[in-house]
Amino acid sequence: MVGFKNRYMVMEVMLDPNKEISGDDPVVITQFNISKAIKDSILINFGECGLASSIGSFQVKYVNPITKLCVIRATRDEYQKIWSSITLVRSIGNCPVIFNLLDLSGSMKACKNAALKCDELKFEQYKLMVGARLSVDVAQHMQNCLEKIKLLEH
Amino acid sequence: MGFFDINIPYADSTPANKANIAAKSTRIKIVIKAMEMGYTGIAYNRTIRGVMSDRDRCSIPLLSLSSLLNIAPFLSSSVNFHRDLLGVPRSSPFRQYTRLTICIDTASQSQALNSGNPVLKTYDIVAVRPLNQNAFDHACEKSEVDIISIDFSDKLPFRLKLPMIKAAIKRGIYFEITYSDLIVDVQQRRQMISNAKLLLDWTRGKNIIFSSAAPSVCEVRGPNDVANLASLLGLSMERAKAAISKNCRSLLTKALRRKHFFKEVIRVEAVSSSQPSDSEAPWSADWLKWDPISSGEGDLLLDDMAKSFASNNVSRTVKVIDFDSIIDKMPSHGFQVKDMISGTETSFRSPEKVKSFIDRGDASLDNTFSKHLTSVFGSQEVDLASNARKTSTGSEEVMINTVTTEEELESYNASNVVFASVETENQNHCLFPEKHNEQNVVVLDENVSNCVNAVIRNENVVSHQTSAMDIELGAAALEISPPSENNSLPPTQGGECNSSKVSHVDLGAETVKVDDIAVDMDMEDHENAPLSLNNMALLENISERISLRAFEDDAGTADQISLQQCDSEMRVTNDSWVANHENQVLVEGQKLAEGDGKMKDLASVLNDESLPEDVIESESTKVVHNSFPKSNPKMKTKGISSSIINEVREVALEMKEHGEDGSKTKDPTPVQRISGKSRRRHGNPRQAPSFPLRLSLYPVSFKRRTTQKSERRVKMTEL
Numbered sequence: 001m002v003g004f005k006n007r008y009m010v011m012e013v014m015l016d017p018n019k020e021i022s023g024d025d026p027v028v029i030t031q032f033n034i035s036k037a038i039k040d041s042i043l044i045n046f047g048e049c050g051l052a053s054s055i056g057s058f059q060v061k062y063v064n065p066i067t068k069l070c071v072i073r074a075t076r077d078e079y080q081k082i083w084s085s086i087t088l089v090r091s092i093g094n095c096p097v098i099f100n101l102l103d104l105s106g107s108m109k110a111c112k113n114a115a116l117k118c119d120e121l122k123f124e125q126y127k128l129m130v131g132a133r134l135s136v137d138v139a140q141h142m143q144n145c146l147e148k149i150k151l152l153e154h
Numbered sequence: 155m156g157f158f159d160i161n162i163p164y165a166d167s168t169p170a171n172k173a174n175i176a177a178k179s180t181r182i183k184i185v186i187k188a189m190e191m192g193y194t195g196i197a198y199n200r201t202i203r204g205v206m207s208d209r210d211r212c213s214i215p216l217l218s219l220s221s222l223l224n225i226a227p228f229l230s231s232s233v234n235f236h237r238d239l240l241g242v243p244r245s246s247p248f249r250q251y252t253r254l255t256i257c258i259d260t261a262s263q264s265q266a267l268n269s270g271n272p273v274l275k276t277y278d279i280v281a282v283r284p285l286n287q288n289a290f291d292h293a294c295e296k297s298e299v300d301i302i303s304i305d306f307s308d309k310l311p312f313r314l315k316l317p318m319i320k321a322a323i324k325r326g327i328y329f330e331i332t333y334s335d336l337i338v339d340v341q342q343r344r345q346m347i348s349n350a351k352l353l354l355d356w357t358r359g360k361n362i363i364f365s366s367a368a369p370s371v372c373e374v375r376g377p378n379d380v381a382n383l384a385s386l387l388g389l390s391m392e393r394a395k396a397a398i399s400k401n402c403r404s405l406l407t408k409a410l411r412r413k414h415f416f417k418e419v420i421r422v423e424a425v426s427s428s429q430p431s432d433s434e435a436p437w438s439a440d441w442l443k444w445d446p447i448s449s450g451e452g453d454l455l456l457d458d459m460a461k462s463f464a465s466n467n468v469s470r471t472v473k474v475i476d477f478d479s480i481i482d483k484m485p486s487h488g489f490q491v492k493d494m495i496s497g498t499e500t501s502f503r504s505p506e507k508v509k510s511f512i513d514r515g516d517a518s519l520d521n522t523f524s525k526h527l528t529s530v531f532g533s534q535e536v537d538l539a540s541n542a543r544k545t546s547t548g549s550e551e552v553m554i555n556t557v558t559t560e561e562e563l564e565s566y567n568a569s570n571v572v573f574a575s576v577e578t579e580n581q582n583h584c585l586f587p588e589k590h591n592e593q594n595v596v597v598l599d600e601n602v603s604n605c606v607n608a609v610i611r612n613e614n615v616v617s618h619q620t621s622a623m624d625i626e627l628g629a630a631a632l633e634i635s636p637p638s639e640n641n642s643l644p645p646t647q648g649g650e651c652n653s654s655k656v657s658h659v660d661l662g663a664e665t666v667k668v669d670d671i672a673v674d675m676d677m678e679d680h681e682n683a684p685l686s687l688n689n690m691a692l693l694e695n696i697s698e699r700i701s702l703r704a705f706e707d708d709a710g711t712a713d714q715i716s717l718q719q720c721d722s723e724m725r726v727t728n729d730s731w732v733a734n735h736e737n738q739v740l741v742e743g744q745k746l747a748e749g750d751g752k753m754k755d756l757a758s759v760l761n762d763e764s765l766p767e768d769v770i771e772s773e774s775t776k777v778v779h780n781s782f783p784k785s786n787p788k789m790k791t792k793g794i795s796s797s798i799i800n801e802v803r804e805v806a807l808e809m810k811e812h813g814e815d816g817s818k819t820k821d822p823t824p825v826q827r828i829s830g831k832s833r834r835r836h837g838n839p840r841q842a843p844s845f846p847l848r849l850s851l852y853p854v855s856f857k858r859r860t861t862q863k864s865e866r867r868v869k870m871t872e873l
Contacts, residue, residue, distance in 0.1 A: 017187055017371045044340065084386045087379040088337055090372065100191060100376040102239055118239075125231045 006057055006154065007079035008111035010103040010118055011086065013068045016095050027095040031060045034070055037092045041085040054078045061152055062115065064145045066138060067122035069102075071115050071152070076106070108154040115149050156194030156242055157377040158402035160253065160279065160301070161332060161365035164198040164214055183371040185217055185250075186226045191376040192236035195249035195406070197279055199367070203257040206266060212276035214252045240377060251406065253279040255303055258289040267297040269412070274298075279409045281330065287312035294322035300409045301363070303330040306349040307342040316356055323361045328405050329353060332367035333375065333383050350387055359393030363401045 013034070016026050027033070039058075042051045057075035064070070074082040086099045103114035123142055127134055162184055165177040181198070188196050198214045223229055234244050254277040258264050267274070267282060274280050281301035284290035290312050293302050302322060304310070322329070331353070335346040354362065364384055368374045375383070377398055384394035 014187075017183065017374075045343075080382060080385060083379075083382050087375055087383055088343075090337065096372045098187075098372060098375065099379070100236075101378045101382075104378075121235050125228060125235065128228050128231055 004057060004154070005076040006073050006106070007076050008061070008105050008108060009072045009074065009079070009083065009086075009101055010105075010111060010115050011070050011072060012100050012102055012118070012122065013070060013092075014098040014100060015068065015092075017098055018096065027093050028065050029063055029068065029070070029092065030065070031063050031070075033092050034063060034072075035060045037089050037097075038072070038082070038086050041089045042082065045085050045088060046081055050078075050081060054082050058082060062145075062149060064119060064142075066142055066145070067119055067126055069115065069119050069122055071111060071149075073154070079104075108152060112149055112152055115152075116146065119146060119149065155399045156246055156403070157192060157240070157399050158195040158197075158363075158406070159188050159193050159366050159374070159398075160197045160251075160363060160402055160405070161199045161303075161330065161367040162188070162196050163367060163369065164200045166200065180370055182217060182221065182225060184368055184374055186222055186229060187371050187374045189222070189248050190226070190229060190232045190236060191374065192233070192240040192242055193248075193377065194242055194246050195251065195402070197251035197253040197365075199253045199255055199281070200277075201255045201257065201283075204259060204263055206256065206271070206273045208273065210254075210273050212252050212254070216250045216252075236376075251278040251409075253277055253281060253301075255281040255283055255301075257283045257285055258293065259285050261288055261292065264289055264292040264297060267293075267299055269298045275413060278413055279405070285311060290314075291318055294318040294327070295325075298412075299327060300405060300412070301328050301330045303332070304349075304353070306331065306346040307335040307339075308345060310349055314352055314356070319353070319356050323357065326361075326408060328361045328363050328401060329357065330363050330365055331384075331387075333364055333380055334366050334368045334373040336383060337373050337375070338369070347387060354388050359389045359397060361401065362389075362393075362397045363405060364394075364397045 013029055015029070035058075038060075039051065039055070042054055046054070054074065057073060059073045060070060061073050062069075062071040072082075072086070083101065083104075086101075089097060089099055091097055102118050103111070105111045105114060130138075162181065164181060165174065185196060198216075200212075200214060202210055226232075237244050254274065256263070256267065258267070267280070279301065280299045281303045282289075282293045282297055282299045283303050283305060284293050290302075290304075293299065295318070304314075319329075331350050335342045364380055366374055366380075377395075380398055381391060381394040384397055385391050389397065
C-alpha cells in the first residue's frame with residue numbers, strides 16, 4: 001500500500017571524543033554537514049553505484065545541535081549499507097566524530113516517539129554537564145527542536 | 155546479555171615517559187567511551203612477541219571507578235541511558251579482564267603455549283597470533299589458548315584451511331576479528347574485508363568474536379554498529395550480534411574456568427577477612443551468587459556510583475588462590491594445617507574489595523568481619539581442594555573443619571549453639587564458601603557420595619534427585635557448627651540417615667521450585683539465623699522440627715525418625731557448613747513437596763521466637779543475596795523450627811539464582827529490605843545468567859506454582 005519503504009535511524013553524534021568532556025563544541029552539526037559526511041562515506045565505501053542507489057531516499061530529517069541527536073531516513077533496501085557507511089564516518093569537517101545508533105524503526109511515528117524520548121534524556125544529561133551555565137537561549141532552542149520533532153513527516 | 159569488547163590495546167608502560175602517559179590516558183578514555191556506549195565488559199590486551207619470560211606476568215592495572223569518574227563525572231547518566239536503549243540491565247557490573255596476545259613464529263614458541271605455562275595463568279584470556287602456516291596449524295590443533303587472533307589488515311602470510319578451522323572450533327577456540335581495521339584506513343579496509351570474508355564463510359559465525367583493538371578512542375563503536383559492520387562482512391544480523399555478546403560471554407566463561415579452576419574443576423578461593431559475614435548464609439549461598447564471569451576486582455558496580463567513593467562500598471571479590479603453586483608446596487605426607495598457614499601466608503592476600511554481587515547494604519557489617527578470616531581458611535581451601543577429588547572427602551572435611559575452627563569448636567562446645575558474637579558466625583561462615591565452592595565444582599564432575607560433596611551438589615541433587623545424595627546432604631547440612639544458623643539446624647541428617655531420607659529426598663526431585671524454595675529458604679533462613687544464634691535450646695527444637703518438617707512432606711514417619719537419629723549424629727560433627735547445604739537441599743525437597751502452606755508454619759514458628767535485633771541485623775546482611783520471597787507467609791503456617799528455616803534459607807541461598815528479584819518478597823522484616831537492596835545491587839534477573847547449566851539442572855515442572863513462583867521460575871529459566 002505504502003509506496004516508499006524506509007528506515008528511520010535515530011543516531012547520536014559524539015563529537016571529538018578525545019578532548020575533555022565539557023568544553024565547547026568544535027563544530028556545530030547541521031543537516032548539511034552531516035549529510036555531506038555520510039554521502040562522502042558512501043562514495044568511498046560503496047562507490048558511485050552505491051551512492052546512487054542510496055541517495056534516492058536518503059535524507060537527514062532532523063538535527064539537534066545541543067543534544068547531538070539526528071534522525072536519518074534511508075530506503076529499506078539499502079539501509080544497512082548506509083548504516084555501515086555512517087559507522088565508518090571518521091570526521092565531520094576536521095572534527096573527529098563517532099556515530100552511535102540509538103534506535104531503528106520502520107515508521108515515522110515510532111521514530112518520532114523514540115527521538116523525543118532520546119532527546120529529552122540527552123537534554124537532561126546536557127543540563128547535568130553544563131550545570132549552572134545553562135542559558136535561556138539554549139533552553140528555548142531545545143524547545144523548538146522538540147517541536148520540530150513532532151512536526152516531522154516522512 | 156551484555157556486550158563485550160575483548161581487545162583494548164594496552165601498552166606496557168613501565169618507563170614513565172610522555173608516550174606512556176598519553177597511552178594511559180588513551181586507555182582510560184577508551185574505557186570510558188566503551189562503558190558509555192553500553193559495553194559490559196572489556197579486556198586489556200597486551201601483545202608480546204615470541205618467547206615469554208617471567209617478566210611478562212600480568213601487571214596490567216585495572217581501572218577503578220573513581221579514576222573513571224574523575225575524567226567523566228557524569229558517566230553514570232550516560233551509561234544508564236545507553237544501557238536502557240540496548241536492553242542491558244542497569245546494574246550489571248562493568249567488568250575488566252586482562253588478556254595476552256602472543257605472536258608466534260616458530261614451533262618452539264608454540265610449544266610454550268600449554269596449560270602448564272605459569273605466565274599464561276596470570277592473564278584472564280590468552281590469545282595467539284600466528285605469523286606463519288606452522289604456527290597457525292599448531293594453534294588450531296594443539297595450543298591451549300582461548301583465541302586465535304589473525305591480523306587481517308595485511309596480506310595473510312598463511313592460508314586458512316577448513317580442516318584446521320574446524321579442528322579449532324571443535325576444541326572451543328574462538329577466532330577474533332578486529333573491526334578497527336575497517337575504520338582506520340581505506341587500504342586496510344579492503345584487505346581486511348577480503349581476508350575476513352573467507353573466515354566468516356567457513357565458520358558461519360560460529361566461534362567468532364568481534365573486538366575493537368582500537369588504537370585511539372575515535373575507533374570505538376557502539377555494539378549495534380559493530381554488529382552491522384559484521385553483517386557487512388557477510389554474517390546475518392543475529393549471528394553478528396551474538397559475536398559480540400554471546401560468544402564473548404562463553405569465551406569468558408571458558409577462559410576464567412581455565413584460569414581459576416584446577417584441572418577445570420576445583421576452584422580455590424581465598425576468603426578475605428574483610429568479607430562481611432554471611433554467617434547466616436552458608437558459603438553455599440555465596441556460591442549461589444557466584445558470577446561465572448566475574449573479573450574479580452575488575453568489576454565495577456555502576457549503580458553505586460554515588461557511593462563509590464564511600465569507604466563502605468567495597469566491591470567484594472573473591473580472591474582465587476593460585477592453586478598450582480600451593481599444591482606444589484604441600485607436604486607430601488598429608489595435610490598439615492600449620493604448614494598450609496605458613497605456606498599460604500604469602501600467597502594469600504586478603505582482598506580489600508568484596509564480591510560485588512554480594513554487596514551488602516549494611517556497610518557496617520563489612521568491617522566487623524575483617525578480622526576474622528585468616529589465611530587459615532585459605533590454606534584450608536587449598537587442602538580441601540586437593541582432597542575434594544577423593545571420595546573420602548566427607549570425613550576429611552569434617553576433620554579439617556574441626557581442626558581449623560578451633561575457636562568455633564570451643565564456643566560450640568561451650569554453648570553448643572549459641573553464638574554470642576557475629577564474629578564467630580562470620581568465621582564459620584567464611585569457611586563454608588570455600589568448601590562450598592570447591593565442593594560444588596567437584597561434585598559437578600564426580601559422583602562423590604560423601605556428605606560434603608552432597609552439599610556442593612545442591613543444585614545437582616535437585617536435578618538428579620538421587621535420594622542418597624539428598625540424604626547425605628541432609629546429614630551434612632544438619633551438622634551443626636557453632637556458627638550462625640547452622641547450629642540451629644544441627645539435627646537433621648547425619649550421613650547415616652541416608653536410608654530414611656530417601657523418601658524424603660524424593661521430594662527434592664521436584665527441583666522445579668528451586669528458586670522458590672530458595673526464596674522461601676531465604677526468608678526462613680534469615681529468620682532462623684537470629685534464633686539459632688542465640689538460642690541454645692533451639693538445637694533440640696530444631697531436631698524436633700526437622701522431623702516435623704519431614705512429615706510434612708508426606709514422607710512418612712521414617713523421615714522423622716531418621717531425622718532424630720541424625721540429629722544426634724549431627725551434633726557430633728562440626729561440619730556446619732555441610733549441614734547448611736544439606737539442610738537447604740533437604741528443605742528444598744521438603745518444600746517442594748509441601749507447597750507453600752508449609753512454609754507458613756515455619757514462619758510462624760520463627761515469629762514466635764524472639765529475635766534479637768542485632769542478630770537480625772547481622773543475619774540480614776547474610777541474607778542479602780536472596781530476595782525473601784513470599785516464603786514469609788508460607789513459613790508462618792508451618793511449625794517448623796527455626797533451624798529448618800535456616801536450612802531452607804541456606805538452600806535457598808545456594809540454589810537461588812543470582813538474579814532473583816528480591817522485590818517479590820513480602821518479608822516484613824528489615825531483612826527483606828536489605829536483601830532486596832542488595833539483590834538489586836547485584837544484578838537483576840535479566841542479567842546474563844550466573845548458572846549456564848541451570849536449565850539442565852533444574853527441570854522445571856510448571857504444574858503447581860502460584861503466579862509468583864512461576865514468575866520466578868520464568869526468570870530462572872530466562873537463560
